[in-house]
Structures are given as structure tokens and as C-alpha cells.
Amino acid sequence: MLIVACCTLGACGGEDGDDSNRSYECSVFPRAQSSQYILPWHVGHSYKARPHAARESGPQQYAIDVPTPIGTEILAISAGVVTELRESFVDFDNAQDHFNYLLVRHQDNTVASYIHLTHMGALVEVGAFVEQGAVIGLSGHTGASTEPHLHFDVRPACSAQTCAGLALETVPINFRNAQASSGDLSCGLLSGVSYTALPY
Numbered sequence: 001m002l003i004v005a006c007c008t009l010g011a012c013g014g015e016d017g018d019d020s021n022r023s024y025e026c027s028v029f030p031r032a033q034s035s036q037y038i039l040p041w042h043v044g045h046s047y048k049a050r051p052h053a054a055r056e057s058g059p060q061q062y063a064i065d066v067p068t069p070i071g072t073e074i075l076a077i078s079a080g081v082v083t084e085l086r087e088s089f090v091d092f093d094n095a096q097d098h099f100n101y102l103l104v105r106h107q108d109n110t111v112a113s114y115i116h117l118t119h120m121g122a123l124v125e126v127g128a129f130v131e132q133g134a135v136i137g138l139s140g141h142t143g144a145s146t147e148p149h150l151h152f153d154v155r156p157a158c159s160a161q162t163c164a165g166l167a168l169e170t171v172p173i174n175f176r177n178a179q180a181s182s183g184d185l186s187c188g189l190l191s192g193v194s195y196t197a198l199p200y
Contacts, residue, residue, distance in 0.1 A: 032174040032175060032178060035173070035176040036078050037078050037154070037175050037176070038175055038197070038200050040066075040074050040076070041068075041072070041073070041074070043197045043200075044197065045196070046197075047195060048192060049064055049065075049066060049189035049191060049192075049195060050064070050065040050067070051063075051190070051191055053172075053188070054191040059169045059170060060170055062153060062188075063151055063153035063170050064152055064189055065149050066149055066152075068139040069148060070091055070138075070139065071139065071140075073138060074117075074135070074136055074137045074152075076104055076112070076131065077132070077152070079107070080112070080130060081128070082102065082104055082125065082129075082136070083104070083105045083111065084101075084102075085100075085122040085126060086099075086101055087117060087118075087121050089119065091119060091140050091148070092141055093142060094143070096143065097143065098143050099142045100115075100121055100143075101113055101114060102114045102117060102136060102137050104130060110155060111155045111157075112153070112155075113154075113155065114137055114150065115143070116142050116143055116148075116150060116151050117139065117140050118139065118140025119140065121137050121139070121140050122136070132200075133200070154171050155169060172188060174188050175189070175195075177200035178196070180193050180195055181193055181195070
């Protein structure tokens with residue numbers, strides 16, 4: 001008999017009950033130990049996750065929000081080439097389409113997006129190759145954002161013309177250097193749990 005694990009707030013140890021009560025299937029998440037990705041913050045730093053999967057089932061369900069102070073350094077979760085960026089909008093604008101972002105295409109042709117960067121918050125140029133763990137940008141509070149945070153996700157292979165935007169499909173990801181304050185990584189990052197970046 002096949003048993004499919006599902007994550008819910010109660011079963012998976014989430015601490016915040018605000019927007020994190022939707023059950024979702026854990027079997028789609030890759031094993032953390034063999035993941036190609038690392039957390040997008042510095043080793044030794046800890047942040048709480050707010051995965052979209054805890055509150056929605058649409059194309060963005062595998063995106064992750066992380067509340068961070070404006071200007072927090074963002075690291076590349078995997079090596080790749082910067083394909084697109086926007087950094088002209090200012091923090092606290094709160095207009096729907098006024099979000100700054102950075103896209104990095106990986107060797108397997110997937111694309112990582114880093115969204116809501118601060119004004120002039122991209123620290124790399126289009127066409128640059130970035131190593132995994134390189135500082136690539138600064139978090140902010142641009143676009144339809146309710147608080148300063150980083151939104152990041154990985155999208156399947158897509159063209160430069162179709163990779164931007166928040167309505168694209170995302171894929172489940174995990175992180176080989178994440179240490180959870182509670183629970184485990186069988187469901188990826190869990191809502192309300194703090195994750196410390198370990199050396200990788």
C-alpha cells in the first residue's frame with residue numbers, strides 16, 4: 001500500500017497560524033541531502049519560511065517567501081547565468097507590477113527568480129555567470145508586497161521572454177544546507193519554521 005505524506009500546519013510543526021493551514025503532498029519534494037540548491041542567505045544566518053504551498057495550489061505553490069529587512073544580501077541558490085533583471089522601482093510603492101527581480105538560468109535550463117528586490121538592488125549584470133553562494137542582490141519591499149521580504153522560486157526551462165512574472169509554474173525544491181529549528185526537510189521548507197544556513 002502506497003502512503004503519501006501530506007504536510008499540514010499541525011503535522012509539520014509550523015509555528016505561525018496566520019496563512020499556513022493548507023495540506024499538500026510531500027512526496028514531490030526532492031531529498032534535501034542530494035539537492036543542488038542552497039539557502040539564499042549567508043551561512044550561520046536564520047530566517048523563517050513562508051512557503052506558498054501552505055496557502056495556495058496555483059502555479060506559484062512552490063515559491064517561498066522569507067521576511068527579511070530591506071537590504072539583506074541574497075545568495076544564488078545554484079550557479080548560473082543572469083538572464084534578466086529589473087531594479088528601477090522603489091520600496092513601499094506597493095503597486096502590483098512594480099516589483100524588482102533577478103533571474104538566473106541554471107545548467108539544467110531551470111530558472112531561479114528572486115523577487116521584490118530593493119531599488120538598485122541587483123548586484124550583478126545581465127550575462128554574468130554567478131557561482132552558487134555568490135551575493136547577487138539585496139532584498140526589498142517592491143511591488144505588491146505586504147512586508148519587506150524575498151520571494152524566490154525555481155521555474156522549469158523557459159525562454160527569456162516567458163520567464164519573468166509571478167504567474168509561471170514553479171517546481172518543488174529543497175536545500176542541502178538547511179537546518180530546521182523544528183521538523184525535518186521531507187516537505188521542503190515549512191511555514192513558520194526557522195532555517196539556519198549551514199556550510200555546504
